[in-house]
Amino acid sequence: MKPIESINDFVIKFANVNGSGSASANELFAKAILRMGVPVSPRNIFPSNIQGMPTWYEARVCEDGYAGRRGGVDMMVAMNPQTWDADLAEIEPGGYLFYDSTRPLPPSKFRSDVNVIAVPLTEITNAVYTDPRQRQLFKNIIYVGALSVLLDVDADVFEKLFAEQYKGKERLLESNIRALHMGRDYVKQNLKAPLGIRVKRSDQVGDKIFVDGNSAIGLGMVFGGATVAAWYPITPSTSVPEAFQKYCEKFRVDPVTRQHNFAIVQAEDELASIGMVVGAGWNGARAFTATSGPGISLMTEFIGLSYFAEIPVTIVNVQRGGPSTGMPTRTQQSDLISCAYASHGDTKHVLLFPQDPHECFEHAAAALDLADRLQAPIFVMTDLDIGMNQRLCKPFTWDDARDYDRGKVMTAEELEAGKDFGRYKDVDGDGIPWRTLPGTHPTKGSFFTRGTTRDPYARYSERGPDYIYNMERLLRKFKTAADLVPQPVLRNAPKKTSYGVIYFGSTTPAMHEALDVLEADGVHIDALRLCAFPFPESVNQFIAAHEKVFVVEQNRDAQMRSMLVNELDVNPAQLVRVLHYDGTPITARFITRAIRDIVQPAAAVPLRQKEAA
Amino acid sequence: MTYITKPRLHHPTLTANKVGYTRRDYEGRISTLCAGCGHDSISAAIIQACWELDIAPHRVAKLSGIGCSSKTPDYFLGASHGFNTVHGRMPSALTGANLANRDLLYLGVSGDGDSASIGLGQFANAMRRGVRMAYIVENNGVYGLTKGQFSATADRGSKSKKGVINSDSPIDLVGIALQLGATYVARSFSGDKEQLVPLIKGAMEHGGAAFIDIISPCVTFNNHSGSTKSYDYVREHNEAVSRIDFISSRDEITAMYAPGEVVEVQQHDGSMLRLRKLRADYDPTDRYGAMSYMQAHQARGEIVTGLLYVDPVATDLHTSLNTSDHALNAMGVAQLCPGSKALDIINRALR
Numbered sequence: 001m002k003p004i005e006s007i008n009d010f011v012i013k014f015a016n017v018n019g020s021g022s023a024s025a026n027e028l029f030a031k032a033i034l035r036m037g038v039p040v041s042p043r044n045i046f047p048s049n050i051q052g053m054p055t056w057y058e059a060r061v062c063e064d065g066y067a068g069r070r071g072g073v074d075m076m077v078a079m080n081p082q083t084w085d086a087d088l089a090e091i092e093p094g095g096y097l098f099y100d101s102t103r104p105l106p107p108s109k110f111r112s113d114v115n116v117i118a119v120p121l122t123e124i125t126n127a128v129y130t131d132p133r134q135r136q137l138f139k140n141i142i143y144v145g146a147l148s149v150l151l152d153v154d155a156d157v158f159e160k161l162f163a164e165q166y167k168g169k170e171r172l173l174e175s176n177i178r179a180l181h182m183g184r185d186y187v188k189q190n191l192k193a194p195l196g197i198r199v200k201r202s203d204q205v206g207d208k209i210f211v212d213g214n215s216a217i218g219l220g221m222v223f224g225g226a227t228v229a230a231w232y233p234i235t236p237s238t239s240v241p242e243a244f245q246k247y248c249e250k251f252r253v254d255p256v257t258r259q260h261n262f263a264i265v266q267a268e269d270e271l272a273s274i275g276m277v278v279g280a281g282w283n284g285a286r287a288f289t290a291t292s293g294p295g296i297s298l299m300t301e302f303i304g305l306s307y308f309a310e311i312p313v314t315i316v317n318v319q320r321g322g323p324s325t326g327m328p329t330r331t332q333q334s335d336l337i338s339c340a341y342a343s344h345g346d347t348k349h350v351l352l353f354p355q356d357p358h359e360c361f362e363h364a365a366a367a368l369d370l371a372d373r374l375q376a377p378i379f380v381m382t383d384l385d386i387g388m389n390q391r392l393c394k395p396f397t398w399d400d401a402r403d404y405d406r407g408k409v410m411t412a413e414e415l416e417a418g419k420d421f422g423r424y425k426d427v428d429g430d431g432i433p434w435r436t437l438p439g440t441h442p443t444k445g446s447f448f449t450r451g452t453t454r455d456p457y458a459r460y461s462e463r464g465p466d467y468i469y470n471m472e473r474l475l476r477k478f479k480t481a482a483d484l485v486p487q488p489v490l491r492n493a494p495k496k497t498s499y500g501v502i503y504f505g506s507t508t509p510a511m512h513e514a515l516d517v518l519e520a521d522g523v524h525i526d527a528l529r530l531c532a533f534p535f536p537e538s539v540n541q542f543i544a545a546h547e548k549v550f551v552v553e554q555n556r557d558a559q560m561r562s563m564l565v566n567e568l569d570v571n572p573a574q575l576v577r578v579l580h581y582d583g584t585p586i587t588a589r590f591i592t593r594a595i596r597d598i599v600q601p602a603a604a605v606p607l608r609q610k611e612a613a
Numbered sequence: 614m615t616y617i618t619k620p621r622l623h624h625p626t627l628t629a630n631k632v633g634y635t636r637r638d639y640e641g642r643i644s645t646l647c648a649g650c651g652h653d654s655i656s657a658a659i660i661q662a663c664w665e666l667d668i669a670p671h672r673v674a675k676l677s678g679i680g681c682s683s684k685t686p687d688y689f690l691g692a693s694h695g696f697n698t699v700h701g702r703m704p705s706a707l708t709g710a711n712l713a714n715r716d717l718l719y720l721g722v723s724g725d726g727d728s729a730s731i732g733l734g735q736f737a738n739a740m741r742r743g744v745r746m747a748y749i750v751e752n753n754g755v756y757g758l759t760k761g762q763f764s765a766t767a768d769r770g771s772k773s774k775k776g777v778i779n780s781d782s783p784i785d786l787v788g789i790a791l792q793l794g795a796t797y798v799a800r801s802f803s804g805d806k807e808q809l810v811p812l813i814k815g816a817m818e819h820g821g822a823a824f825i826d827i828i829s830p831c832v833t834f835n836n837h838s839g840s841t842k843s844y845d846y847v848r849e850h851n852e853a854v855s856r857i858d859f860i861s862s863r864d865e866i867t868a869m870y871a872p873g874e875v876v877e878v879q880q881h882d883g884s885m886l887r888l889r890k891l892r893a894d895y896d897p898t899d900r901y902g903a904m905s906y907m908q909a910h911q912a913r914g915e916i917v918t919g920l921l922y923v924d925p926v927a928t929d930l931h932t933s934l935n936t937s938d939h940a941l942n943a944m945g946v947a948q949l950c951p952g953s954k955a956l957d958i959i960n961r962a963l964r
Contacts, residue, residue: 034964209963219959225949227941228712230705251951259937261948263712265930267705268738275698275705275735276712282696283674284942285713301699395960398953403946437942438674438694438710439717446671448687450697460687 001113004094005196008038008063010074012151012197015087017080019051025140026057027390028161029147033061034210034392035157037202041067041509043389043585048235048328054083063204067356067391068510071587074197077143084109096195098147117191119146124182138179145183152194154201155184209358209395213386214290216357217316218243219396220364221288222251225404226314228287230265230276232295235328236384237318240290241266270295274302274313281312282449284409284437286368288314293322293335296342303377304343305451307474310424310433312371312407315339316364316380318387321583330583331384333505334555339379340533340563346471350481351379351533355508356386358393359531366486372407374481375435383554385506385585408434415444423447424470425456431476478534485532488539491515493524499599500546501578502539504530504560506585507552513588514595523599525550533563540568543575550595552578554586631667639664641691645684651803651829651844652682652751656689658806659720659749662813663690666861668718674710675720678703678732681758682724682751682829690720701732704739704748708930711744714940715931718817719746726756729765729784736786740793740822745929747816748824750786751803753831754842761834772839785911787921790824791904796927797823798903799920802847803830807856811886812920814859820881821927828916847916854895854906854919860885878925888920897923 004010014029016022026042033040041060047053060070075096078087091097093113099105101118110116125139148158158180166173187193217240221229231241241264248262267273273289280287291299296317306313319335321327340351350370352363360382367378408428410421415436421444424433433456436445447458453470455461491512503511508529515527528542543549543564551561558577565572578594580586627635639660644653663673670692677683679700686695698706707721728736728750739748754767761774765784772778790798797819801809809827816823828847830836836843841850855876861884876897878886888897896902903922910917937944 205964207960207964209960211963223950223956225944225946227944227949228709230709251955252949254937257937258935260935261937261941261944263931263934263936263941265708265712265742265934268734271702272705272708272735272738275702276709278698279676279696279706279709279711280713280942281709282706283710283713283717285709287709287713302702305699395963396956398950398956400953404949436694437714439671439714442669442671443692446692446694448695448697451699452697 002094003096003115003196004074004092006074007198007200008061008202010197011058011060011070011072012075012077013059013073013087013090014057014077015080015083016055016057017082018046018049018053018055020140021137022055022079022140023057025144026059028158029144030059030390031161031210032148032153032157033059033199034205035161036153036199037205038063038199039065039067039204039392041391043069043385045584046329054080061199063202065204065392066509066513066588068513069585069587071589077147079143088114096197098143098150115195117150119143119183119186119191121146124186128182138175141176141179142183145180146187147183148180149184149187149193150191150195152198152200155180205392207395208392210390210392211357212239212388212390213354213357213360213382214239214318214388215243216360216396217290217364217380217382219247220361221368222247223361223398224286224365224368226286226288226368227261228263228277228280228285229289230267230273230287231289232267232270232273232291234270234292234295236320236388237290237292237295237316239388240316240318270298271302274299274315277313278302278306278311281306281371286312286314286372286404288316288368290316290318292318292320293338294325296335296338300342303349304345304347306377307343307347307349308345308451309449310375310435311449312375313377314367314371314380315377316382319381319383327583329384331506331585332554332581332583333381333383333507334559334581336381336555336559336563339381348478348534349377349379350374350485351381352486353381353504353531354386355505355529356393357391358396360386361396363486369405370481370484373405373484374432374477375407376477376481381505383506408432410434410436410440410445412441415441421445422456423458424454424473426473426476430480431473431478432480433473482534482536485534485536487536488531488542489529490538490542491527491529493519493526495524497524497526498547499525500542500549501525501527501552501595502530502542502549502560502564503527503552507554510586510588510591511552514591517588517592518595521596523596525595530560535564535567539564540570543568543570547574548576548598549574550576550578552586552591554580556581630664632669634664634670636660636664638692639670639690641686641688644688646681647833649832650681651753651831652685653688654803654806655749655751655809655827655829656685658809658813660689661806661810662817665810666814666817668817672716673718673720675722676703676707676710677722678724678727680724680727680756682722683727685751686720686722701727701730702735703727704732704735704744707746708739708742708744711746711930712936713942715936716940719744720817721746721748723748723750724764725750725752725754725766726764729786733765733784737789737793740790740795740824742930743794743796743821743928743933745819745821745931746823747813747819748822749813750824750826751829752786752826752842753829753835754840755831755835757831757834768841771841772837774834774837786824787826788904788907791900791907791922794822795824796821796924797920798922799825800916800918801825801827802851802918803827804844804848805851805918808853808918811857811859815857815880815884815886815920815923818861818880818882818884819923819927821924821929850914850916852910852915852917854892854917854921855888855890855897857920858887858889860887878923880925881927886920886923891919897921898925900924
């Protein structure tokens with residue numbers, strides 16, 4: 001058996017028990033690799049539970065910077081006896097198994113084609129610590145220390161990270177460093193290190209930042225000027241309002257009065273969350289809510305009101321596995337249709353598809369502008385994979401010359417000057433009417449907002465022509481939206497090709513890696529990353545320019561493909577489904593195989609053999 | 614029809630209030646409700662109250678849900694912005710609107726179906742949070758727009774127009790409001806304008822969540838014998854705890870009363886509620902006393918009306934959240950955006 005040899009390119013997976021404090025130790029490990037200048041993309045795989053259930057942390061170390069999930073595991077840190085058998089089975093042949101050898105295990109519990117690294121973690125820990133909680137926490141740091149020697153990560157990188165984390169808490173700093181060295185010393189004295197897989201200092205991280213998408217959205221909402229947030233806890237979106245709260249407390253508290261330039265309400269349910277946001281948007285504040293699929297279902301009636309009464313609202317949907325309660329802690333892109341066409345009657349909504357935390361920040365701020373400009377609900381469609389995992393991405397930027405686009409709001413001066421105000425009248429030809437905010441003028445510009453039909457002057461009307469005028473204007477507005485939303489990003493193959501691929505959101509890193517792999521194989525594909533719905537004309541042109549277009553998405557029913565067919569009237573036979581929906585993030589291996597099966601059916605080679613080459 | 618505008622001809626003898634508006638300036642479109650509907654009397658009382666309070670009409674935001682009662686904001690305060698939201702969800706929309714701009718006065722208008730049936734959860738939570746608003750429920754015990762089904766406030770044993778006897782226990786919104794922390798709780802009757810106008814005035818000037826349950830008979834579907842929300846039934850069973858005079862902070866107090874006869878409550882803005890006691894044993898500042906008094910009297914079939922409870926030093930959701938004294942909706946990029954330098958520091962911490 002040949003051990004896997006690979007520098008700066010491997011997957012290590014930690015199998016833990018949730019509630020054991022392993023998450024912070026694992027994050028420390030990932031950050032240390034980043035500090036070595038080597039990109040890493042970790043993913044939490046966790047249950048809908050607080051304590052005692054299995055949880056995994058899968059970190060892909062990749063000097064080439066591929067941030068998608070690779071698939072396969074080169075080293076398993078098996079800290080959970082409950083999942084031992086499955087964890088062992090997942091290791092690639094020639095891979096490594098790291099485990100706590102305090103209690104002996106029978107040979108039947110091991111694999112002959114896997115390298116075993118035994119460290120008596122419990123024994124080492126219990127010899128020094130007596131307090132049960134300390135034992136648990138420091139055992140985690142000890143295994144990180146042991147791994148650092150095995151994988152050749154410098155001790156000073158950890159010491160610096162500890163110093164940053166425990167600034168002013170010297171006692172904690174010292175005890176963590178001590179635990180780290182307990183692990184390091186054991187390996188140095190008893191085992192052969194480093195392993196065939198290891199980390200070597202590099203310079204591939206640069207000025208990139210390491211952050212999760214939900215934090216980035218919370219921050220984007222602060223920069224974008226949101227003042228009212230109403231929400232109801234739901235995995236995986238909860239950390240969005242929590243991040244917003246954290247950043248507001250840092251940046252939005254008046255230094256003199258200590259008063260808050262923000263208002264956050266944890267509502268009684270999603271109906272109330274969206275209701276508050278709609279009320280605030282109606283009254284001229286920038287407001288948002290964050291939720292996941294089941295919350296969208298509950299909010300649907302208000303979303304229809306916001307569409308029809310034309311009220312600016314921003315909704316963050318951190319998607320999880322559906323339908324119903326579905327897979328609350330797994331990832332999917334399966335709320336596209338439920339958001340794009342949310343509510344009864346004829347409705348269409350703007351969706352944004354950030355690819356990573358950097359874009360989560362950008363799209364959050366952009367959504368607030370778009371909501372005001374379009375006077376409509378705007379959805380930021382992220383998912384658990386982007387939202388709850390830290391990802392290495394471009395640093396956040398903000399142009400200080402940028403002002404908020406508050407859209408068409410008529411002022412008291414304009415009303416006083418006699419400017420005609422028809423709340424639902426298209427005066428500019430873009431389908432977007434003017435609005436007034438409550439309290440603007442003593443006698444002019446007031447109107448009654450309602451979900452019932454009305455004439456262009458907001459007077460109740462069930463006349464057919466008034467209804468048609470309004471509905472056609474809303475369509476015109478949606479067309480205008482296609483030009484205002486973030487535009488698709490084209491990546492052309494180096495050679496002319498009749499194949500195209502359309503993808504979006506969290507699929508992006510896996511897609512890019514797949515394109516490189518296919519390219520190296522001589523399979524050329526032009527790629528278009530969608531950043532928003534509605535689709536601009538360029539999407540139509542892209543599809544028209546190719547015989548076959550793969551539509552890669554993370555749901556069962558090819559929802560994006562349906563939307564493309566529905567909105568652009570393209571021939572469905574042209575659009576080939578590539579669907580991944582088991583709740584795990586899509587991998588480059590999956591995409592490569594799916595596309596290759598269609599492009600080169602005759603040249604099919606067993607995948608494992610192909611990729612090992 | 615609601616799109617008909619009322620003629621704006623002003624009678625020359627109409628008097629203007631201190632902010633220069635006549636009573637006509639507080640009117641809205643012509644009501645489309647049934648002739649004799651209690652709701653129209655409530656609209657008239659709101660108009661009267663706002664005129665007397667010298668509120669500039671455009672400084673009021675009126676929000677409602679769905680139903681006959683929720684249509685009424687179109688029929689008063691035509692110069693105010695109104696928002697007819699979705700069924701049972703006015704409280705959340707009002708909460709958000711209030712958070713966006715604390716400088717306006719918020720008037721929530723709802724019905725018994727809207728607040729007690731579909732919207733009970735939002736009603737309860739808005740009371741809990743202490744959203745500053747005057748929340749009026751026009752309570753007729755029946756679904757009018759869908760022609761006469763019972764609502765959740767219909768009394769057990771009361772009879773529908775079609776002869777069906779209601780077998781469900783009623784929801785008492787006043788009792789819930791008292792229990793959940795509303796700081797101004799009243800019940801009145803649309804047919805008693807003398808009681809109603811000062812109650813609305815007190816609610817509009819109140820510093821927290823003010824709730825008024827107004828029994829408002831449905832002349833078309835719930836005004837027959839066997840109904841407990843009919844004009845006749847309410848008149849026969851009305852037991853007022855006090856007569857209220859509302860004295861604004863700007864008015865001079867002139868009337869004199871014998872000691873023990875009146876209770877005076879000064880609200881946060883200096884306005885005075887003067888309650889002429891009709892029941893010697895009633896203390897309107899005792900929340901728990903009010904709850905037990907209500908329950909005892911309701912058990913005897915009496916409809917207790919008047920200002921049932923008031924906390925003169927009430928606070929609201931803005932106090933709890935410590936929000937700025939300035940309206941959030943008027944803040945711009947300079948106040949809200951931390952800027953690129955702050956972002957660079959964040960970036961550094963994420964490496």
